[in-house]
Amino acid sequence: MKRIGQSVFYAGLAAGVAFGATLPFAAQADWEPQRPIEFVIQTSPGGGSDTYARLWISIIDKHDLSPVPITPVNMPGGAGAVAMTHLYNQEGDPHFITPTLNSLITTPLQQEIPVMYPSEDLTPIAKMVMDPFLLWVHPDNWETWEEFHADCQENRMTGVGTGARQEDEIQLALLQVAANCESFRYVPSAGGGDVASAVAGQHQDMNVNQPAEAMPHYPERLWPIVAFAEERFDAYPDVPTHYELEIGTDNDGRYAELLSLEHGVHQMRGLIGPPNMAPEAVAWYEDLFRKVWETEEWQEFIERNAMTPIFMGSDEYREWLATFEDNHVDLMTEVFEWELRSDLRRR
Amino acid sequence: MEALDLLATGFAQIADPTRFGFVILGVVLGLLVGVIPGVGGTTGVAILLPVTVFLEPISAIVMLAGIYWGAMYGGLITSILFAVPGNPWSVAVMFDGRPMAMQGKAALAMSAGFVVSFVGALIAALLFTFFALPFAEIALSFGPPEMFAVLLIAFGTFVGLGGSPGKAAVMIAAGFLLSTVGFDVVTGQPRLTFGTITLMQGFHFVPITIGLFGVGEVLFNASERYKVKIEEMTRAARLGFHDVFEAVRAMVKNIWMIIFSALLGFFTGLLPGAGATPASFMSYGIAQKMSRHPEKFGKGAIEGVMAPEAANNAAGTGSILPMLVLGIPGSPTAAILMAGIFMWGFIPGPRLFVDQPEFVWGFIASLYVANVAAVAICLTATPLLAMMLRTPYALLAPIIIILCIVGAYAIQNSLLDVWLVLIFGIIGFVLRKLAFPLAPLVVALVLGASTEQALRQSLIMSDGSMAIFFERSISMPLMVAALLLFMLPLFQRLYRMLRPRRDGDQAPAE
Numbered sequence: 001m002k003r004i005g006q007s008v009f010y011a012g013l014a015a016g017v018a019f020g021a022t023l024p025f026a027a028q029a030d031w032e033p034q035r036p037i038e039f040v041i042q043t044s045p046g047g048g049s050d051t052y053a054r055l056w057i058s059i060i061d062k063h064d065l066s067p068v069p070i071t072p073v074n075m076p077g078g079a080g081a082v083a084m085t086h087l088y089n090q091e092g093d094p095h096f097i098t099p100t101l102n103s104l105i106t107t108p109l110q111q112e113i114p115v116m117y118p119s120e121d122l123t124p125i126a127k128m129v130m131d132p133f134l135l136w137v138h139p140d141n142w143e144t145w146e147e148f149h150a151d152c153q154e155n156r157m158t159g160v161g162t163g164a165r166q167e168d169e170i171q172l173a174l175l176q177v178a179a180n181c182e183s184f185r186y187v188p189s190a191g192g193g194d195v196a197s198a199v200a201g202q203h204q205d206m207n208v209n210q211p212a213e214a215m216p217h218y219p220e221r222l223w224p225i226v227a228f229a230e231e232r233f234d235a236y237p238d239v240p241t242h243y244e245l246e247i248g249t250d251n252d253g254r255y256a257e258l259l260s261l262e263h264g265v266h267q268m269r270g271l272i273g274p275p276n277m278a279p280e281a282v283a284w285y286e287d288l289f290r291k292v293w294e295t296e297e298w299q300e301f302i303e304r305n306a307m308t309p310i311f312m313g314s315d316e317y318r319e320w321l322a323t324f325e326d327n328h329v330d331l332m333t334e335v336f337e338w339e340l341r342s343d344l345r346r347r
Numbered sequence: 348m349e350a351l352d353l354l355a356t357g358f359a360q361i362a363d364p365t366r367f368g369f370v371i372l373g374v375v376l377g378l379l380v381g382v383i384p385g386v387g388g389t390t391g392v393a394i395l396l397p398v399t400v401f402l403e404p405i406s407a408i409v410m411l412a413g414i415y416w417g418a419m420y421g422g423l424i425t426s427i428l429f430a431v432p433g434n435p436w437s438v439a440v441m442f443d444g445r446p447m448a449m450q451g452k453a454a455l456a457m458s459a460g461f462v463v464s465f466v467g468a469l470i471a472a473l474l475f476t477f478f479a480l481p482f483a484e485i486a487l488s489f490g491p492p493e494m495f496a497v498l499l500i501a502f503g504t505f506v507g508l509g510g511s512p513g514k515a516a517v518m519i520a521a522g523f524l525l526s527t528v529g530f531d532v533v534t535g536q537p538r539l540t541f542g543t544i545t546l547m548q549g550f551h552f553v554p555i556t557i558g559l560f561g562v563g564e565v566l567f568n569a570s571e572r573y574k575v576k577i578e579e580m581t582r583a584a585r586l587g588f589h590d591v592f593e594a595v596r597a598m599v600k601n602i603w604m605i606i607f608s609a610l611l612g613f614f615t616g617l618l619p620g621a622g623a624t625p626a627s628f629m630s631y632g633i634a635q636k637m638s639r640h641p642e643k644f645g646k647g648a649i650e651g652v653m654a655p656e657a658a659n660n661a662a663g664t665g666s667i668l669p670m671l672v673l674g675i676p677g678s679p680t681a682a683i684l685m686a687g688i689f690m691w692g693f694i695p696g697p698r699l700f701v702d703q704p705e706f707v708w709g710f711i712a713s714l715y716v717a718n719v720a721a722v723a724i725c726l727t728a729t730p731l732l733a734m735m736l737r738t739p740y741a742l743l744a745p746i747i748i749i750l751c752i753v754g755a756y757a758i759q760n761s762l763l764d765v766w767l768v769l770i771f772g773i774i775g776f777v778l779r780k781l782a783f784p785l786a787p788l789v790v791a792l793v794l795g796a797s798t799e800q801a802l803r804q805s806l807i808m809s810d811g812s813m814a815i816f817f818e819r820s821i822s823m824p825l826m827v828a829a830l831l832l833f834m835l836p837l838f839q840r841l842y843r844m845l846r847p848r849r850d851g852d853q854a855p856a857e
Contacts, residue, residue, distance in 0.1 A: 044759070045393035046682025055690050058397035072393070073760050077548025078530045078537065082761075085544045111537065113544055158808055164535030187491070187804045188533050193675040193685070194619055200673070203490030204808070212689065216674030216696030221487075297400070304692060 031280035033095055037070045040098045042083035044076045048192060049099045052128075052269050056099075056289075059297050065288055079107045079163060087122065088114045090274040094281030097125065100270040102167040105321075105328050110165060112341050119321035123277040126289040127270035127312035127320065129302055132229055132261050133171055133208045134239065138199055139223035145245050148206075148225055152181035160195050160204040164188040165338060168195070170328075171208045171228070171265045173336055178248030178255035196222060210267055211235060211306035229261040235306030258331060261308060263323055270317060286313045322347075350477050357708030360405055361716060369406045370713050373413020374720045380414070381421020384557050384754035387434045388418030389679045396687055404691040405706055409713040411687055412667075415680050416468065416717040419623075419663045420725050423460045423656060424732055427453055429747050431561030436623035436659040438556055438789055439631040443644060443651025445564075450647050454733040458594035458726060459649050460656045465722035466598065467609040467657035471664035472714040474613055479711075480697065482665075483672035486617040491804035492816050496825035497618060498798040501625040503832025504632025505790055515787045518778075522791025525550045526799070533803045545763050552792045554755035554764040555771045559785050561751045562768060563775025565744045570776075591726055597649050604634055604650060605657045612658030616665025622678040623662035624793050630658035636835070664714060671695055671707065 039057065043049045050072070057070050075083040080103040090096040100118075108115045115121040135145070142148040151157070161168020169186050176184045187204055189195050192213035198204045200221035211233075214222045226247065227239045242248065248255030258264045271289060273282070292298055293311045302309045312320060326347060332338045361367055380391035391414045399407035422433035427444035440460060447456035474482065489497075528539045529549020540546035598605060608630035615626035634654035635644040644651045666677030667684065674695040676682035688695055693703055700707050735743075751772075755764040778785060809815035816826045 044679060044682075045389055046676065046679050046686055050393070050683075051686035051689065054393070054397045054686065058400040058690065061397060062400050072397075074393075075548075075760050077759065077761075078544065079535065081530075081544055081547050082759075110535065111544075111547075112542070164531075164533055166535065185807055185810070187807050188535070189804070190532065190800070191676075191682070193670075193673075193682075197487055197619065197669075197673055197675045198490065201487035201490060212694070213674065215694045216672075220697075300692065301690075304694070305689070 031094070031278060031284050033066070033068045033284070035095060036068050037066070038096045039070050039072045040083050040087055040096055041072055041074045042076060042080035042098065042101075042103065043074070045074055047076070048267075049101050050074065053099045055298075055301065056128075056292055059292050059295050060288070062297070063291070063295060065291050078111065078113075079103045079166065081107050081111050081113050084108065084115050084118075084122075085113050087272070087274050092276045092278075093274060094277045094285070097271050097273050097285065100124075100127075100268060100272050102265070102267055103163070104272065105325055106166050106170070106332075109325075109328060109332065109340050109344065110338075112343060116341070116343075116345060117322070117325050117347070118272060119318050119325060122275055123273040123282060123314070124317040124321055125271040125273050125282060125285045125314055126293075127268060127310065127317045128289065128293055128298075129269045130261055130308040130310050131210045131212075131267035131269060132227070132233060132306075132308055133167075133210060133266055134214070134224040134228065134233075134236065135175070135206060135226040136196075136199055136209055136214050136222045136224055137206050138202050138221060139219065140202070141205065142225065143223065145225045145240070145247075149179060149181070152176075152179065152184075154182070156182045156185060157205040158185040158187060160187045160189050160198040160207050162189060162191060162195055165332075167265050167267060168208055170331065170336075171259070172206075174255060174259055174265070174331065175208075175247070177335060178242075178259060215305075228259050228264070228266070229308075233306060233308075258327060263320075263327060268324075270312070282314050353704060353708045354476055354712060356704060357710070357712030358715075360705050360709030361409060361712050366406050366409055366709070367716070369402070369410040370413045370716050371720055373410040373415075374417040374717050374724065377414035377417020377419075378421040378721065378724060379417075381418030381433055382424050383757075384425055384431045384433050384553075384561065384750055386754055386757050387422065388415045389683065390757060391418060392680055392683045396683060396690070399687060400690065404693070405709045407687065407691060408684070408706065408710050409717075411684055412710060412713055413717045413720075415663065415667075415684070416714070417721050418680075419468070419660050420461060420464055420721045423464070424457060425561075425750075427456045427460065427652075428732065428735060429561065429743075430564040431747060431751060432556055434623075435552060435556065435793055436627045436655070436662070438560075438624075438786075438793075439627040439655035439659075440652055441560065442631065442786060443646070443648050446645065446647035447649070447652065448736070452647065453736060454590040454729050455593055456649070456652050457729050457732060458590045459597055459652050461722055461725040461729070462591070462594045462598050463605055463653040463656045464660040465718055466605055467612060467660040468664055468714070468718045470606065470609040470657075471613045471616070471661035472711070472718065475664060475668055475714065476711055479668055479672055480700070482617055483669055483697075485614075486619065486669040486675065486677075487673060488821060489618050490819075491801045491808065492819055492822040493825060494618060495798065495801035495805055496816060496822045496829055497615065498625060498794055498801060499829035500825065500832060501629045501632075501794055502790070502798070503829045503835075504629045504636065505787065506833055506836055511782075514783045518783055518785070518788040519791045522788040523795045525555065525788075526552075526792050526795030532800055533807075545761075548759060548761060548763065549796075550767065550792070551758055551764060552789065553758050554767040555792060556789050557751045557755055558768040558771030559775035559778075559789065561747060562772025563779060563785075565747055566772060566776040567779050568740065569744065570780075588726075588730075590729065598653065601650055601653060604637065605653055608634065608654045608657040609661040612661035613665040615658070616662030616677055617669055619669060619675045619677050622666050623659040626662035627655035627659040628790055628794075630654040671699065671710075672697060 039053050041050050041053050060066050087098050104118050159172040195207045196213045199207050200217040224239045227241045380386050392411050422437035423440050425431045425433045426437040426441040427448050430445045432438045444456045530547050531538045537547050611630050612626040631654050634650050635641045666681050669675040669677050670681040670685050676685050751768050755768040817823050
């Protein structure tokens with residue numbers, strides 16, 4: 001009963017806000033926020049997404065890029081399901097945005113929430129960076145992919161990653177198939193720091209962390225043996241890519257493509273808004289975050305954490321997301337045979 | 348010694364008046380947010396994180412850290428005065444702190460809590476200063492089986508903690524059941540959510556704890572005609588510092604127990620995913636088991652205030668260590684501090700100690716300064732805080748309820764949490780009337796999810812074999828210790844049965 005009451009309340013609020021917000025602004029050529037913007041964050045304070053959201057807010061504040069304050073609001077729970085549903089319920093009101101990460105794709109494919117494909121059901125705003133994956137092991141165990149590969153065809157390896165059936169497990173499961181390893185065990189863990197220390201402490205064999213999370217242990221306790229990308233990373237010039245190592249390159253190279261950075265699995269950091277945002281509002285945000293992207297602070301952050309700089313505006317990001325979503329559906333249903341949400345609509 | 352030289356550099360860093368000002372500002376802010384239930388240091392640090400880009404990194408970290416230390420102190424105030432735990436790790440201090448307040452010893456309980464918090468933090472700070480790198484290695488050697496064993500010990504210390512064992516078992520089961528609701532990290536599937544999205548966020552322990560204790564207490568007092576007690580309680584709110592002296596005397600008397608609690612807290616704090624909350628419960632349980640008069644616990648024993656406070660402040664300091672040295676945040680607040688370190692352009696890890704000694708040692712020096720400032724402010728304010736009890740209860744009760752609701756909403760901006768506070772307030776009231784102990788439920792709820800996760804992670808690693816807990820060199824002794832703790836009440840009973848003529852109330856410690 002209380003849930004019904006709450007959803008009626010939210011629906012009413014959303015409708016009212018949407019009505020109030022869209023009508024007057026539709027007439028204007030340019031849009032500007034009229035009240036504080038709510039940055040709805042799907043993790044607790046200190047979580048990955050939270051860090052990015054607060055970093056962007058600090059850059060916006062420092063350079064005075066927004067006429068209104070942007071307030072972080074943490075709504076953790078359900079691997080992003082709670083925050084995403086909240087955003088969905090703000091239909092048409094451009095005073096709400098959410099930072100994106102890969103659970104934006106994986107959660108709505110598995111949980112029956114109002115959003116199914118964010119590229120259609122929400123409004124992509126901008127993609128700010130690609131955070132690449134590398135395969136990390138403890139250097140006492142293996143120093144090269146060749147050593148690891150020989151071993152993994154004989155023994156079951158244990159991988160560790162953040163959450164279950166999210167990007168880390170997907171990347172590891174894909175690696176196992178692509179490299180023909182004995183089936184991996186997968187230990188789901190709470191966050192990137194735990195994932196790194198589980199391998200650094202030799203409790204598990206491998207992870208596919210992003211460089212920033214592995215850095216505190218590199219090179220003594222964590223060693224990258226594969227870079228999942230088309231080209232080697234500047235920060236790790238000696239680490240071969242999976243193309244060089246011919247992981248998944250046979251049979252038309254589909255697995256290799258899915259493992260790679262461009263259209264395959266990596267951690268994406270960007271922004272998305274509620275459904276049916278006015279184009280003027282989208283343009284305003286696009287401009288705002290392009291300015292953020294160009295600041296020295298953000299460029300330094302990208303470089304320091306060995307990320308791959310890329311900026312996509314709203315349209316480009318939407319198209320990219322659609323491909324990304326389809327790739328996920330193919331992988332999860334056909335390659336892994338995971339059970340997705342029962343009302344899944346294939347495109 | 349090298350460490351002393353480096354620490355001196357650190358003190359030189361924060362001797363700068365601006366930075367010193369930021370330490371003090373942080374502590375004061377921390378004390379203020381720590382008092383609001385549910386808000387606590389985590390939220391305080393998170394709110395101020397974006398502001399820190401305007402500061403240079405050392406001022407930024409010492410201010411944020413100051414908030415953290417300040418909040419560690421602030422949390423016990425509402426626990427003792429109103430039975431509303433400000434933080435999850437302030438639950439244990441309430442078990443005896445609240446009865447002391449009811450007996451007119453609120454100021455003494457708070458003074459004891461503050462003094463011991465300081466000692467706990469100081470011990471932890473010294474360990475941090477001299478042994479940061481070796482301790483980080485210890486943290487790294489704890490994997491899921493070891494974590495499970497540690498959590499099992501935490502539960503073990505609570506076995507036989509008074510009350511009817513049957514009722515305690517019911518409450519533990521209820522706590523576990525509540526902790527399973529929500530999104531299951533291991534399978535990535537929702538559990539017991541009945542198809543709703545709201546329940547996917549799970550039952551957060553803070554609103555439930557605030558409801559059971561805070562709101563439950565208000566209702567209970569209303570039904571018990573609180574007026575009778577208020578005379579007694581206000582008598583205690585005398586101005587003056589004799590309570591501080593008495594607290595120091597009590598601390599000196601129990602110094603070994605406090606050092607033990609602080610060490611236990613520090614080690615637990617080092618472990619990722621454990622942190623201050625299990626540390627405070629464990630040291631409370633152990634202090635009771637080791638005490639010469641365990642029956643006084645829960646009825647206003649000062650040791651029951653001191654043990655968990657020494658442990659949780661030491662754990663709070665300990666949880667920063669793996670974050671700084673290994674990039675593993677041992678607590679949510681440590682996670683936000685780590686986010687800050689990335690934002691300011693540093694990368695946590697052993698190389699941070701080499702590349703940025705001013706930053707690291709300035710931060711370590713701020714541990715000492717912030718704790719001295721926090722204890723001084725707290726002790727000065729204690730008589731004033733205790734005066735709050737003089738407020739007529741008819742005015743106080745609604746304020747407490749509002750604080751409870753605001754605090755619960757602030758955690759994850761969810762209306763469900765507000766409902767939980769109110770519903771569990773009523774449940775708490777009924778359970779107290781029926782003499783069900785509330786502590787086992789809270790312990791099971793707080794530790795249930797991490798215990799379950801550690802167990803299932805271990806079993807994935809071993810393909811389902813329980814042998815993994817006994818094959819590893821660290822988890823084996825810990826598991827044996829945990830099992831012995833569980834059997835302790837049985838041994839005690841056997842002991843009494845075999846020696847019927849001797850006086851049975853002297854509980855054997857080992």
